[in-house]
Amino acid sequence: MNTETLTSLKLSAANVRKMALEAVHSAKSGHPGGSLSATDILTYLYKAEMNVDPKNPKDPDRDRFVLSKGHAAPLLYAVLAECGYIPKEDIKTLRKADSYLQGHPDMKGTNGVDMSTGSLGQGISAACGMALAGKIDNKDYRVYAILGDGECEEGQVWEAAMLAAHYNLDNLCVFLDFNGLQIDGDITEVMNPTPFDKKFEAFQWNVITIDGHNFEEIEAALAKAKATKGMPTIIIANTVKGKGVSFMENQASWHGSAPNDEQYAQAIAEIDEEIKLLGGAC
Numbered sequence: 162m163n164t165e166t167l168t169s170l171k172l173s174a175a176n177v178r179k180m181a182l183e184a185v186h187s188a189k190s191g192h193p194g195g196s197l198s199a200t201d202i203l204t205y206l207y208k209a210e211m212n213v214d215p216k217n218p219k220d221p222d223r224d225r226f227v228l229s230k231g232h233a234a235p236l237l238y239a240v241l242a243e244c245g246y247i248p249k250e251d252i253k254t255l256r257k258a259d260s261y262l263q264g265h266p267d268m269k270g271t272n273g274v275d276m277s278t279g280s281l282g283q284g285i286s287a288a289c290g291m292a293l294a295g296k297i298d299n300k301d302y303r304v305y306a307i308l309g310d311g312e313c314e315e316g317q318v319w320e321a322a323m324l325a326a327h328y329n330l331d332n333l334c335v336f337l338d339f340n341g342l343q344i345d346g347d348i349t350e351v352m353n354p355t356p357f358d359k360k361f362e363a364f365q366w367n368v369i370t371i372d373g374h375n376f377e378e379i380e381a382a383l384a385k386a387k388a389t390k391g392m393p394t395i396i397i398a399n400t401v402k403g404k405g406v407s408f409m410e411n412q413a414s415w416h417g418s419a420p421n422d423e424q425y426a427q428a429i430a431e432i433d434e435e436i437k438l439l440g441g442a443c
Contacts, residue, residue: 162376162377162380166209167376167377168439168440169208170201170204170205170208170209170376171376171435171439172436172439172440172441173204173208173243174200174201174204175405175432175435175436175439175441176239176243176436176441177200177203177204177236177239177240177243178197178200178239178404178405178406178432179239179429179432179433180235180238180239180242180243180249180252181193181196181197181200181235181236181238181239182197182235182406182420182425182428182429182432183252183253183429184235184238184239184252184253184255184262185235185255185419185420186419186420186422186425187252187253187254187255188255188256188257188264188419189419190256190264190417190419191234191235191255191256191264191417191419192232192233192234192235192416192417193235193403193406193409193415193418193419193420194340194342194402194403194409194412194413194415194416194417195230195232195233195236195309195338195340195402195416196233196234196235196236196239197236197402197403197404197405197406197409198338198340198373198400198401198402198403198404199230199233199236199307199336199338199373199398199400200236200239200404200405201373201374201375201376201379201400201404202307202336202338202373202379202398202400203226203228203236203237203240203307204240204243205376205379205380205383206226206305207226207240207241207243207244208243208244209380210224210305210383211223211224211226211303211305212224212302212303213226213244213273215241215244215245215246215272215273216245218246218272218273221300222300222301222302223302224302224303224304224305225275225276225288225291225302225303225304225305226275226304226305226306227275227276227278227284227285227287227288227291227304227305227306227307228266228276228278228284228306228307229278229281229282229283229284229285229288229306229307229308229309229312229335230278230281230284230307230308230309230312230338231265231266231277231278231279231280231281231284232264232265232279232417233307233309234255234262234263234264234265234266235255237266237274238252238255238262238271239252241271241272241273241274244273246272246273247262247271247272247273264279265277265278265279266278266279275291276288276291281309281311281312281315282312282315282316282317282318282321283317284306284308285306285308285317285318285321285322285335286317286320286321286324288304288305288306288321288333288335289321289324289325289328289330289333291304292304292325292330292332292333292393293324293328293330295332296328296329296330296332302332303332303333303334303387304330304332304333304334305334305335305336306333306334306335306336307335307336307338308335308336308337308338309337309338309343310337310338310339310340310341310343310348310354310357311342311343311344311348311351311354313337313354313357314348314351314352314354319360319364322361322364322366322393323364325366325393326364326365326366326392326393329391329392330392330393331389331390331391331392331393331394333393333394334383334386334393334394334396335393335394335395335396336373336395336396336398337357337395337396337397337398338373338398338400339357339373339397339398339399339400340400340401340402341402341411342402342411342412342413342416343413343416344413344416344417345413346413347413357395357397358370358397361395361397365392366392366393366394366395367385367386367389367392367393367394367395368394368395368397369382369385369386369394369395369396369397370396370397370399371396371397371398371399372398372399373398373399373400374400374401374404379396379398382396383396402415402416403415405431405432405435406427406428406431406432407431408424408427408428409428
């Protein structure tokens with residue numbers, strides 16, 4: 162990856178973080194922590210990896226994306242806005258009564274959303290169905306999903322994992338956003354779902370572990386996933402909850418809390434400083 166591409170991705174991710182925070186602050190509710198931890202992953206998918214076109218969002222041959230951890234909707238909306246699917250100014254309407262930007266993604270009401278999600282465990286199951294349909298129809302599209310680490314406490318996740326391996330869904334690539342925290346605290350203390358690598362290996366998945374904030378590692382992992390035949394891929398992305406905002410990082414309290422005006426101003430100032438260092442305009 163050349164320097165120009167890397168800088169462009171970092172700038173896009175910073176802008177996405179700003180919009181996700183703007184959405185949560187405007188709504189006075191939402192989930193900033195897990196939105197910020199998965200920002201770099203989703204930014205890379207939409208800006209550099211997936212075969213998608215905002216001008217033709219229902220193209221039957223497009224790649225699909227499912228946000229299985231649907232509470233991170235502010236992130237998905239911010240990425241869709243960054244890529245031209247929805248107007249950026251609509252971000253401020255998150256969770257408003259008359260807004261199409263609901264608290265969880267709605268495929269019927271929001272341009273660019275491939276699957277309605279929210280009930281944990283169901284998103285990855287839908288992604289498996291999409292990938293299986295692609296196999297049956299002899300389509301070349303790929304299916305991507307982001308799974309939460311706390312979400313893996315749901316038994317349905319492992320039923321989906323079993324199905325994906327049984328049907329050799331090598332057109333399915335799932336990112337596990339492993340930030341280690343859920344709404345009630347450390348995932349290992351709430352209901353320990355680790356070790357993720359050994360569990361997915363036992364379910365016959367191709368397992369790759371990366372730094373989920375390193376674009377070059379994300380790029381390399383996706384290339385390995387594409388090259389793997391006969392089995393689905395799980396990319397275990399080690400991430401930081403609240404990434405990019407100093408007082409939110411590694412704090413479970415920011416799983417589902419909105420920043421007040423002072424906190425929001427500080428968060429935006431920190432991200433703007435990063436944008437300036439990257440040579441971008443705030």
